[in-house]
Amino acid sequence: MTPRLPHQSRGLQLTLILCALVFIGFFLLLPLVAVFAEALAKGFGTYTAALVDPDALSAIELTLLVAAISVPLNVVFGLCAAWAIAKFDFRGKSVLCTLIDLPFSVSPVVAGLVYVLLFGAQGWFGPWLIDHGVRIIFAVPGIILATILVTFPFVARELIPLMEEQGRTDEEAALALGASGFRTFLRVTLPNIKWGLLYGVLLCNARAMGEFGAVSVVSGHLRGLTNTMPLHVEILYNEYNFAAAFAVASLLALLALVTLVLKTSLEWKFGYSHGSTR
Amino acid sequence: MEIALSSQLQMQAAVAPPRKRHRRSRKSIVPGFGLTMGFTVAWLSLIVLIPLSALFLRAAGLGWSEFLAVGFSERAIAAYRISFATAFAAAALNGVFGLLTAWVFVRYEFPGKRVLNAMVDLPFALPTAVAGIALTALYSPNGWIGRFLEPLGIKVAYTPVGITIALIFIGLPFIVRSVEPVLADVRVDVEDAALSLGARPLQVFVRVILPAILPALLTGFALALARGIGEYGSVIFIAGNMPFKSEIAPLLIVTELEQYEYGAATAIATVLLLASFAMLLLINGIQVWTRKRMDP
Secondary structure (H helix, E strand, C coil), X not given: CCCCCCCCCHHHHHHHHHHHHHHHHHHHHHHHHHHHHHHCCCHHHHHHHHHHCHHHHHHHHHHHHHXXXXXXXXXXXXXXXXXXXXXXXXCCHHHHHHHHHHHHHCCHHHHHHHHHHHHCCCCCCHHHHHHCCCCCCCCHHHHHHHHHHHHCHHHHHHHHHHHHHHCCHHHHHHHHCCCCHHHHHHHHHHHHHHHHHHHHHHHHHHHHHHCCHHHHHHHCCCCCCCCCHHHHHHHHXXXXXXXXXXXXXXXXXXXXXXXHHHXXXXXXXXXXXXXXXX | CCCCHHHXXXXXXXXXXXXXXXXXXXXXXXXXXXXXXXXXXXHXXXXXXXXXXXXXXHHHHCCHHHHHHHHCCHHHHHHHHXXXXXXXXXXXXXXXHHHHHHHHHHHCCCCCHXXXXXXXXXXXXXXXXXXXXXXXXXXXXXXXXXXXXXXXXCCCCCCHHHHHHHHHHXXXXXXXXXXXXXXXXXXXXXXXXXXXXXXXXXXXXXXXXXXXXHHHHHHXXXXXXXXXXXXXXXXXXXXXXXXXXXXXXXXXXXXXXXXXXXXXXXXXXXXXXXXXXXXXXXXXXXXXXXXXXXXX
């Protein structure tokens, strides 16, 4: 950190700090406090009742299931993409990187819509799927697909710069000493990238559990069947069941806080700095 | 969110630093190129490329006149206008307050700084729907903040002002995390030199510091703008969703879809997707421009 600059008066400094604190307070801290305050507004009994409600429980279950499938798939993809991009030189590398980043700039609603256009009743494969009794849209597979699409770049984007920086000399040494390719990956590459991988998984998981727009388009909002936690929050809220909506929302807010704490401790303890801020 | 903790920022990492290419003349002995490359391209095509091209093909199937009629209906144009205007206003306000926040974090010491700095990523970590209902609870006419604004005649919730507030929340980390590292790299001795040559503090900021951080600020602005245009979850609760007044474009897609108007939904989605491609090009352009400026 840079020391205080001599030319800046103490008064100006305090004013700027105060402005920033007020801004952060109003825009970041207050909404977070509001979630927990509103969740407990009608007492602790109402709060727990909202969480053990069967619909809420099945929403929690579905959210965990969706994350449990989409996050590992993104890890496999991220490892493959980073291996290919960081360890080899080929033409069109930057195009490939841009395409991997593409889902970040697509609106979640559009991400959901493209799957409806492919697999919905009016979609290209819709009639075929109906004939074969397979449901993708308004069912769990659609939710998983949409989640994979919106979380697509998370792990890859974390690993690519990290592995590029590390080069491939370690791997080449292991291979020259006779290790197999897979063993080299497990014993040399993986230990080198574990914190970056964990970081990517953390971000990917939080987004997967919290995704709303894309999932909302493909889910069909069937209570107890295709409702994830964020969608359950919306339903309760629209029914003016605010205390219950905020109760479920508080679980998601806790998830966000845990993610932030883990992410920050990774940054502090291991000096792991994020790809973009490097 | 949409957490992307900082991950959405990484878009910029792909293009940001001038890449050091290690040209290796000898062929690598590292195995697995065919396998990993094959899987990467196949998975990318299946999950991202084919579905997105399906959207364009469906839009092309509408025919030009139909596309214009449903994609640029009066209601759709009003929705684009609201989406773009609120996203722009939020990104601009974030440009000011995000820069202020980054400045305070980089230059000053105060108690609780590290915790607050970590909190800046909250909008990346907090699911958008949660942010949406929390902001509505604060700014609705009988909400924590709204009840004090109501007597003053200021309506926030259920107006474009409310949409802008939600987008300020969503966009803040993009600006702060873009500007912070660049601001930390601005060398103090250059500022001291300017000061010793008789420049006033404001001049130093405008003539020395601002040019150095401008590309990062613009990148953050563009990222926040792109995110704001497509944002859905945090906006719909606070927006009120009145057609022509507070209806954003992503919501209009959902509305059309619920009424089985697939053509209109496809056309509006195509316009939004083209807008995000344009933003991506803009961000790339800023990076190229920066690189050229750095080493002419």
